[in-house]
Amino acid sequence: MTTSAADRPVRRIHVPEKLRNLEIFLLFFSCLISAGAVVMVQLGATGAVDYNQVALLGAGLTVLVVGAHIALRFVAPNADPFILPIATLLNGIGIAEIYRIDLQVPGNVGWESTAVRQVVWSAIAIVAALVVIIALRNHRVLQRYTYVFMAISGLLLLLPLLPGIGKEVYGARVWIGVGPLSFQPGEVAKIALAIFFAGYLVSRRDSLSAVGRKFLGMRFPRARDLGPILVIWAASMSVIIFQRDLGTALLYFGLFVVMIYVATARLSWVVLGVGLFLGGALVASQVLVYVNDRFSNWLNPFDPTNYDADGGSYQLVQGLFGLANGGLIGTGLGQGQPSITPLAQSDYIVASLGEELGMAGLFAILALYLLFIARGLRISFAGNDDFGRLLGIGLTFVIALQCFIVIGGVTRVIPLTGLTTPFLAAGGSSLVANWIIVALLLRLSDTVRNQPRLVV
Amino acid sequence: MNRELKRVTIVILAMFAALFLSVTTIQFFSADALANDSRNARTINNSYSKERGAILVAGQPIAQSVPSSDQYKYQRTYTNGPLYSAITGYFTLDQGSSGIESALNDELSGTSGSQFLSQLNSIVTGQNPQGASVELTIDPAVQQAAYDALGDQTGAVIAVEPKTGRILAMVSKPDYDPNALAAHDTDQVIQQYNALINDSGNPLINRTLDGNLDPPGSTFKIVTSSAALQNAGLTEDHQLPNPARYLLPESDRTVQNAGGGTCGPGDTVSIKVAFVLSCNIPMAELGVEIGDKALTDMAASYGYNAGFDSPIPVQASQFPPITDDATLALSSFGQASVRSSPMQIVEQSMAVANGGTVMQPTLVDDVRAPDLTVLQQFEAKKLTEPITSITASTLSSWMVEAVNSGAATNARIDGVRVAGKTGTAENGAGDPYTLWFTGFAPADNPQVAVAVVVQNGGGLGESGSGNEVAAPIAKKVLEAVLNK
Numbered sequence: 009m010t011t012s013a014a015d016r017p018v019r020r021i022h023v024p025e026k027l028r029n030l031e032i033f034l035l036f037f038s039c040l041i042s043a044g045a046v047v048m049v050q051l052g053a054t055g056a057v058d059y060n061q062v063a064l065l066g067a068g069l070t071v072l073v074v075g076a077h078i079a080l081r082f083v084a085p086n087a088d089p090f091i092l093p094i095a096t097l098l099n100g101i102g103i104a105e106i107y108r109i110d111l112q113v114p115g116n117v118g119w120e121s122t123a124v125r126q127v128v129w130s131a132i133a134i135v136a137a138l139v140v141i142i143a144l145r146n147h148r149v150l151q152r153y154t155y156v157f158m159a160i161s162g163l164l165l166l167l168p169l170l171p172g173i174g175k176e177v178y179g180a181r182v183w184i185g186v187g188p189l190s191f192q193p194g195e196v197a198k199i200a201l202a203i204f205f206a207g208y209l210v211s212r213r214d215s216l217s218a219v220g221r222k223f224l225g226m227r228f229p230r231a232r233d234l235g236p237i238l239v240i241w242a243a244s245m246s247v248i249i250f251q252r253d254l255g256t257a258l259l260y261f262g263l264f265v266v267m268i269y270v271a272t273a274r275l276s277w278v279v280l281g282v283g284l285f286l287g288g289a290l291v292a293s294q295v296l297v298y299v300n301d302r303f304s305n306w307l308n309p310f311d312p313t314n315y316d317a318d319g320g321s322y323q324l325v326q327g328l329f330g331l332a333n334g335g336l337i338g339t340g341l342g343q344g345q346p347s348i349t350p351l352a353q354s355d356y357i358v359a360s361l362g363e364e365l366g367m368a369g370l371f372a373i374l375a376l377y378l379l380f381i382a383r384g385l386r387i388s389f390a391g392n393d394d395f396g397r398l399l400g401i402g403l404t405f406v407i408a409l410q411c412f413i414v415i416g417g418v419t420r421v422i423p424l425t426g427l428t429t430p431f432l433a434a435g436g437s438s439l440v441a442n443w444i445i446v447a448l449l450l451r452l453s454d455t456v457r458n459q460p461r462l463v464v
Numbered sequence: 465m466n467r468e469l470k471r472v473t474i475v476i477l478a479m480f481a482a483l484f485l486s487v488t489t490i491q492f493f494s495a496d497a498l499a500n501d502s503r504n505a506r507t508i509n510n511s512y513s514k515e516r517g518a519i520l521v522a523g524q525p526i527a528q529s530v531p532s533s534d535q536y537k538y539q540r541t542y543t544n545g546p547l548y549s550a551i552t553g554y555f556t557l558d559q560g561s562s563g564i565e566s567a568l569n570d571e572l573s574g575t576s577g578s579q580f581l582s583q584l585n586s587i588v589t590g591q592n593p594q595g596a597s598v599e600l601t602i603d604p605a606v607q608q609a610a611y612d613a614l615g616d617q618t619g620a621v622i623a624v625e626p627k628t629g630r631i632l633a634m635v636s637k638p639d640y641d642p643n644a645l646a647a648h649d650t651d652q653v654i655q656q657y658n659a660l661i662n663d664s665g666n667p668l669i670n671r672t673l674d675g676n677l678d679p680p681g682s683t684f685k686i687v688t689s690s691a692a693l694q695n696a697g698l699t700e701d702h703q704l705p706n707p708a709r710y711l712l713p714e715s716d717r718t719v720q721n722a723g724g725g726t727c728g729p730g731d732t733v734s735i736k737v738a739f740v741l742s743c744n745i746p747m748a749e750l751g752v753e754i755g756d757k758a759l760t761d762m763a764a765s766y767g768y769n770a771g772f773d774s775p776i777p778v779q780a781s782q783f784p785p786i787t788d789d790a791t792l793a794l795s796s797f798g799q800a801s802v803r804s805s806p807m808q809i810v811e812q813s814m815a816v817a818n819g820g821t822v823m824q825p826t827l828v829d830d831v832r833a834p835d836l837t838v839l840q841q842f843e844a845k846k847l848t849e850p851i852t853s854i855t856a857s858t859l860s861s862w863m864v865e866a867v868n869s870g871a872a873t874n875a876r877i878d879g880v881r882v883a884g885k886t887g888t889a890e891n892g893a894g895d896p897y898t899l900w901f902t903g904f905a906p907a908d909n910p911q912v913a914v915a916v917v918v919q920n921g922g923g924l925g926e927s928g929s930g931n932e933v934a935a936p937i938a939k940k941v942l943e944a945v946l947n948k
Contacts, residue, residue: 270465329503329506334491367491378480415483420490
């Protein structure tokens with residue numbers, strides 16, 4: 009690498025090698041911490057180190073991300089150097105904690121082991137990210153297929169409702185299953201939606217930002233421009249009603265509201281959007297039993313009637329007990345009892361990590377997410393085309409909002425809804441989707457640095 | 465577009481600020497409250513998975529955690545379980561705990577404030593955190609003597625060093641084996657626990673300081689006499705009418721002395737003679753003479769109506785407000801609604817033995833970290849001071865005379881001046897008596913104060929007496945201390 013760098017004439021202000029060298033330096037620590045976490049889990053839980061498992065869980069991830077790093081040197085040398093190490097570290101910590109919970113459940117070995125499957129899914133996800141970043145040399149190509157992505161996202165959302173392949177898990181119809189394989193198409197749909205929204209809003213921003221009547225001291229959009237937001241709202245409400253999935257509905261609608269606000273600079277869209285969603289959620293909480301239960305569990309989780317109810321606050325309260333057991337510095341990896349909480353490896357991975365790593369550990373994880381989000385925001389701020397900037401903020405915000413919905417649900421900031429914690433939680437679809445977001449952000453950041461700014 | 469992006473950035477920061485805040489609230493501010501929720505299985509598992517500290521008597525463990533091969537890592541085992549059951553209490557997987565296991569749980573489990581640094585250290589070094597061990601004040605020889613002397617009676621014995629408050633023996637019967645409740649099989653524990661709970665003998669109750677308290681009978685005359693000598697300013701020769709029958713004021717009920725006759729010869733009798741012979745009528749008259757305030761105040765000074773931690777919580781003995789002179793008269797010799805624990809009764813002897821000052825009775829000598837550094841050291845402290853040293857020496861001479869030639873002669877020990885007071889309390893018509901003895905020895909340099917209660921009449925129904933049943937038990941306990 010270094011020899012080819014020396015041969016190349018120095019033309020650019022940014023030196024790509026420096027970025028990539030920083031990236032591999034950071035990746036070294038990400039992989040070291042991830043493998044170290046697996047070792048700590050083994051020492052904490054069993055008192056001995058099983059090098060085969062460390063190699064499988066730690067080294068597997070290392071090989072993949074180093075491969076991704078090498079590919080970036082060729083196809084996106086100017087890409088942001090922090091995004092890949094942060095995603096790797098979160099993914100690695102997630103694998104270690106999933107493995108920790110496997111150790112608490114007898115019989116979770118080989119292909120029954122969630123951690124092993126998570127490594128395989130990580131591999132698939134990272135390969136998918138590589139395909140995206142190699143195939144997609146210019147993100148503006150995506151704008152051409154705006155309405156294709158609309159169709160894709162619509163199809164992905166409808167799939168779980170189709171008889172035959174749709175599956176109901178914990179009351180929500182968000183899964184599809186073919187044979188032993190199952191997938192949550194909604195996770196991938198959020199990317200298609202972000203691309204569709206970015207393309208659509210860039211082309212329609214002028215009419216959408218035209219002002220209509222003044223009401224309550226604020227200029228509201230014209231009635232004829234309300235079509236899109238109503239369609240998205242209706243789609244979100246159908247997700248609540250038919251797929252029984254509050255979190256996903258909130259995620260999609262929040263994504264749309266933020267993107268339309270950034271595109272049009274009209275705060276009235278936000279007021280309208282928040283009003284529509286709160287109104288819809290309020291009606292849903294009165295009409296739909298499961299939504300009502302979620303609110304009641306959130307407000308009074310320790311109430312014995314909620315605690316003992318089927319679908320009650322048992323899981324929420326166990327998660328809180330786990331977090332409290334962790335305290336400030338945690339029980340130490342492998343030394344807590346995270347598996348008491350249902351879904352400790354997926355929806356409740358944050359509570360599991362909070363128990364074993366403590367408040368200090370959760371702060372570090374939240375800081376990692378914030379750093380990741382800050383890099384995404386940077387792309388959006390510094391971008392040189394509006395489609396790219398909108399796509400950047402869309403993808404970044406979807407990660408931020410998803411963290412807030414899941415972690416906020418576990419820690420009682422908002423009612424609990426079933427969503428996966430990006431990169432940490434056990435689940436293939438979530439990993440694939442979030443690694444594709446990594447690929448898109450890397451591609452966008454490469455373009456930002458690579459090209460002189462054209463328009464603001 | 466940048467202005468909008470800045471605002472979205474602020475929204476994202478606000479969302480994360482909420483997450484930081486909620487995590488802090490749960491893991492720091494509410495952590496203790498959440499850990500104490502009875503539904504928190506982690507707290508129970510933690511207490512079992514740690515090497516819980518030992519409870520020691522004379523350096524030998526009477527309760528300790530030994531490694532076990534199941535999920536809880538350690539098994540709690542009790543040596544001589546029934547002998548010490550009133551003290552150690554039990555420690556179960558999900559049926560709670562009692563005794564020292566409960567009162568000093570923070571220290572034994574290693575979660576008390578003074579063990580915070582060692583907890584931190586064990587996390588950093590990766591060693592298993594260990595609880596502190598608790599060394600008791602119990603003297604094994606005295607404990608065994610008290611246990612054997614009480615035999616199969618339902619009752620309790622407590623022996624205390626009057627100068628320090630260190631408890632030398634604490635026995636409550638019926639007893640139980642705490643090992644049965646320490647099993648890791650939940651079903652088995654629940655079965656055992658329910659059997660003990662439903663046992664009519666109530667073995668889980670420590671009768672020295674808890675449960676359904678008994679009327680103190682004549683042992684309360686120590687309090688009435690204290691009030692007369694100190695609060696009312698009467699002398700020991702103060703004379704009281706000496707009839708064979710006493711009609712309660714404003715009532716048609718009569719009171720008799722234990723023997724049925726008068727209190728010795730003569731038309732009048734002194735307070736001292738009434739105390740030594742343990743007569744009811746002169747005491748009833750004395751109570752009415754000094755009034756309810758003097759008696760109520762003295763009872764409160766002796767510790768009635770107030771509990772304390774030994775560190776096992778001591779239930780407050782009861783001296784309810786006096787509403788009429790008939791109640792006052794009955795209360796003066798420990799009947800009516802007066803209720804006392806053996807702990808309260810031994811405090812009465814402790815005051816007399818220790819120049820008027822009751823040192824707070826305690827079971828704990830010290831708490832030691834696993835590395836044997838002392839975390840808490842026992843310090844003698846005053847609980848209450850109901851009487852002056854002059855009153856104390858007067859009462860002491862009366863109690864010696866009661867043992868030598870009065871109503872408590874079965875506590876006599878050759879060559880030792882023993883002070884004592886018996887009690888034979890009625891529980892209502894047809895119910896067996898409660899039989900008491902309290903005292904101390906040697907009278908001029910007290911080494912031990914003792915209280916004995918035998919419930920259910922000691923098997924003798926309404927015919928036994930404190931001197932007949934309780935005094936011989938106390939004598940054996942006193943001898944066990946003095947023969948060392």
